[in-house]
Amino acid sequence: MRYIRSGRWLAARVLCGGILGIGSLLHAASVRIACVGDSLTLGTGTEPSEPYAYPSRLQELLGDRAIIRNFGVGGRTLSSQTDRPYVRAIAWAEVRNFEPDVVLIMLDTNDTQSNYWPRVQARLRDDAVRRIRQFREMPRSPTVWWLLPPPIVRPAYGLDPTSLRFRVLPRLCEAAADARVPVVDTHTPFLEHPDRFLDGVHLDPSAYLAIAMLVSDALTGPGGPLHDSS
Numbered sequence: 001m002r003y004i005r006s007g008r009w010l011a012a013r014v015l016c017g018g019i020l021g022i023g024s025l026l027h028a029a030s031v032r033i034a035c036v037g038d039s040l041t042l043g044t045g046t047e048p049s050e051p052y053a054y055p056s057r058l059q060e061l062l063g064d065r066a067i068i069r070n071f072g073v074g075g076r077t078l079s080s081q082t083d084r085p086y087v088r089a090i091a092w093a094e095v096r097n098f099e100p101d102v103v104l105i106m107l108d109t110n111d112t113q114s115n116y117w118p119r120v121q122a123r124l125r126d127d128a129v130r131r132i133r134q135f136r137e138m139p140r141s142p143t144v145w146w147l148l149p150p151p152i153v154r155p156a157y158g159l160d161p162t163s164l165r166f167r168v169l170p171r172l173c174e175a176a177a178d179a180r181v182p183v184v185d186t187h188t189p190f191l192e193h194p195d196r197f198l199d200g201v202h203l204d205p206s207a208y209l210a211i212a213m214l215v216s217d218a219l220t221g222p223g224g225p226l227h228d229s230s
Contacts, residue, residue: 016148016173016183031225033058033068034100034142036086036135040149041072041106045202052205057212062219065226071095078107079120079127087131096138102225103135104215106147106186108172109201112163121167128175143225146176147215148187150207154200184218186211 035041035055043053050056055070062068071094076086086092086107095103111120120127128146135144148169152161169187176183189210190196196207203211220226 016176016185030064031066031102032098032100032140033066033102033104033219034095034098035068035070035072035104035106036091036095037072037104037106037147037149038076038086038110039072039074039202040109041070042074043070043072043208044074045198046205046208052208054208054211054215057209058215061212061216062226066219069098069100071098075110076107077110077116077120078131079111079116079124081119081123081127082111082113082116084110087134095135099139100142101140102219103138103142103144104147104184105131105135105144106149107131108168109149109152109159109164112152112160112168113158114160115158117160117163117167124168125171125175125178128172129179132175132179132181143182144179145182145184145218146172147184147211148172150186150190150197150203150211152201153190153194153197156200159201182218182223184215186214189214 041053041055043050046052053070053072055068059068071091073086073089073091075084076089077084079085080087111117111124132144135142152159152164155161173183190207196204198204218224
């Protein structure tokens, strides 16, 4: 992937100003990782989606060090002030039953829909903090990582590129700082690569792989749950 550099570059380019260390789980049994999100987690745009979605590619990269489950649900929002919040999806209960050690969240893109944004903007930061707390209260008290979503490179499905980049992402960074949650920037690397988007929002297979590589670098790097310091 010529346009994605190493994990060391990732650490320097996180939009929220740095990755917070959370300690290693490497020496436990295989780490259970739940990938929570919308259609960008589900892998929409590729057919069939499952083999090409970033959670599947992440499983390939991490091998038996992790058990990864895809809980992506198309069209869902972070905010509970919409018609389709993630917390009302069946996947919400399924994540709890999975009992993850780590939760990777990539929600927010659908919150920018023109019919949602006026309702959600005032509470989006607080909703993000609330979701983090709810995941942390699950049975294994999982660590939570936030994945800043890829950009919207052109308007589609009523989604607003400007709201995502300049309104949503700053609120997420504030929430992550408040909750001391590590952040992986999957947004910046794609800003100059609109050719990797199939419809302005969803990605091609090589881009989903690139996200998996960024996440793998973060999880196995210093401060990550799969970092081997030996």
